Amino acid sequence: GAGVSQSPSNKVTEKGKDVELRCDPISGHTALYWYRQSLGQGLEFLIYFQGNSAPDKSGLPSDRFSAERTGGSVSTLTIQRTQQEDSAVYLCASSLTGTGIEKLFFGSGTQLSVL
């Protein structure tokens, strides 16, 4: 596609429910990133996929968070048993090679609200 696409754009859920957030990166981009942004804050790294390498999951805050990337393209971030502190904007980004000397292209994010 023309850009990084995320869905849903907004998600309201009840505490304890599971949620799935989807990211469609730019076609041909080998690197995919998930970040979390709480209100008025910077971006917190969650997970990084690069090609067929094992993902870097070091930013996931707890074992309730998991992510996968199927076929080197679409990625899904799953949050199990959601808590109120999980409320944030979840941003996905992709880049061509993941070398670090290139720009990231961001989606518009998913605003997650846990009631």
Add this chain to the structure above:
Amino acid sequence: SQQGEEDPQALSIQEGENATMNCSYKTSINNLQWYRQNSGRGLVHLILIRSNEREKHSGRLRVTLDTSKKSSSLLITASRAADTASYFCATVGGSGSARQLTFGSGTQLTVLP
């Protein structure tokens, strides 16, 4: 902890004035990038400056990098109301791995018409 920290946290100026935002970081970097975010959603890349560069221009944007002081500045000249947004610096660590891209907490710029 976040590598880059922007200063000031908030900045309000009149249209036509210049806006300067600063970013400080703690460890060696491969490059530093500036992004803009409108309305708390997706970020847009503005400019990338490598550690061996001192200054870079793109349209009304001018970025400087001082590796000895571990700081960078973003200057927006002749600001417009449409420049109102949050601006973030992001640093990539010395190894150059994209995994090491870390963002600061941002500067909220408001340009008054």
